[in-house]
Amino acid sequence: MNDKNVNPEVTSSEDLSEDSILQSSPHNGGENFVPDKGANRTSDNSFTGSAPDGSGKIVDQGTPLEASENRGVESKRLSMNPNPHPHKKKRSWMPYLLVVLALITVILVSLAAISFHFGVGGDLGSSEKVAVIYIQGTILTGNVPAGLGYATSEEISENIRRAAADDGVRAIVLRINSPGGSPAAAQEIVEEIKKVQAKGIPVVVSMGDLAASAAYYISAPTDYIIANPSTNTGSIGVIWIFQNMSASYQEAGVNYYVAKSGEMKDMGSTWRGLTDEEKEYADSVVMESYENFITDVSEGRNMPRSEVKELADGRIYTGTKAKELGLVDDFGNLYDAIDKAAQLGGIAGEPRVEYMNKASISKLLLGSDSGGSNETAEQFVSYFEESPYGKILA
DSSP states (O other), X not given: OOGGGOOHHHHHHHHHHHHHHHHTSGGGTXXXXXXXXXXEEOTTSOEEEEOTTOOOXXXXXXXXXXXXXXXXXXXXXXXXXXXXXXXXXXXXXXXXXXXXXXXXXXXXXXXXXXHHHTTOOSOTTOOOEEEEEEEXXXXXXXXXXXXXXXXXXXXXXXXXXXXHHOTTEEEXXXXXXXXXXXXXXXXXXXXXXXXXXXXXXXEEEEEEEEEETHHHHHHTTSSEEEEOTTOEEEOOOOEEEOOOOHHHHHHTTOOOOOOOSSTTTTTTOTTSOOXXXXXXXXXXXXXXHHHHHHHHHHHHHTOOHHHHHHXXXXXEEEHHXXXXXXXXXXXXXXXXXXXXXXXXXXXXXXXXXXXXXXOOHHHHHHXXXXXXXXXXXXXXXXXXXXXXXXXXXX
């Protein structure tokens, strides 16, 4: 057979076999591209064949080999990624909402605490108030932080002045728990009480466990005194205390040489006792302070001086006995005193109460036994507790 007469179909078949090998090679992503029957390769590596509609027309249905290979690789990549378009996770708004709610709660609690501190309650629209001022501990002059067991005339006087400067305050209540203290401190507080009374602001005392000596000195000039039947009060009088430690110094071998300009310059010092002249002078000083005390009680309670002197021998009275003697007016607690103050101040209905110096957390911590607070208190009051001239108390 002549080679020229080789059947062209055989040639096409061989070509197709060769193409089939190329299509199944690893470079095409493992996918075979098989052309339709009757398709022929053209010079640009595409195939031509009959149209699928059977019209017999020859149309170009070929695809470049490289494109088919790329399509195969893309198909493989897509098959390996089940989620080709991942969605971003949405952020939850719940934590933000919780933070906002927590802040709102803190603000509301703070406002409630502030309102309670200033005595806001009852009729919030009312501007008529009763101011409550606490006097707790030994009374003395000076600047001692509150909460250390001392009530200073400076702090008490300042709170009385603040209350009087408030146009809404119609009356003042002094809540007293004190054994007394310095006559001078009591006199400073009494002067402030008289000033607010001159402005038409009544002052009522509420006695707690103890309101004796200088504490009663403060109470006497007020408009009304309320105590409990078991309250300890009275102790009207003045005392001057001296301490003689000369025997202890001699036993310890401690000697003093004192250079002084006058015989009484070291009066009351611990290294010696009082001379007869000094004792007589001390008695005169005590009686002078005592007479002032009697005067304030007599005027404040509207009692004759002679009658007050009969009661003023320094003894303590119970609330029950004090009421019988005319030293207090009635029995009741703090809230009874507030009601009485509101009545005297002309307040109709439930009054607003403003606590001027009520104990706070910081004051309680400062006045506790921890943190060396006792040493701090001693430092503040050493001038009073360790006076070289003895201690005068009322």
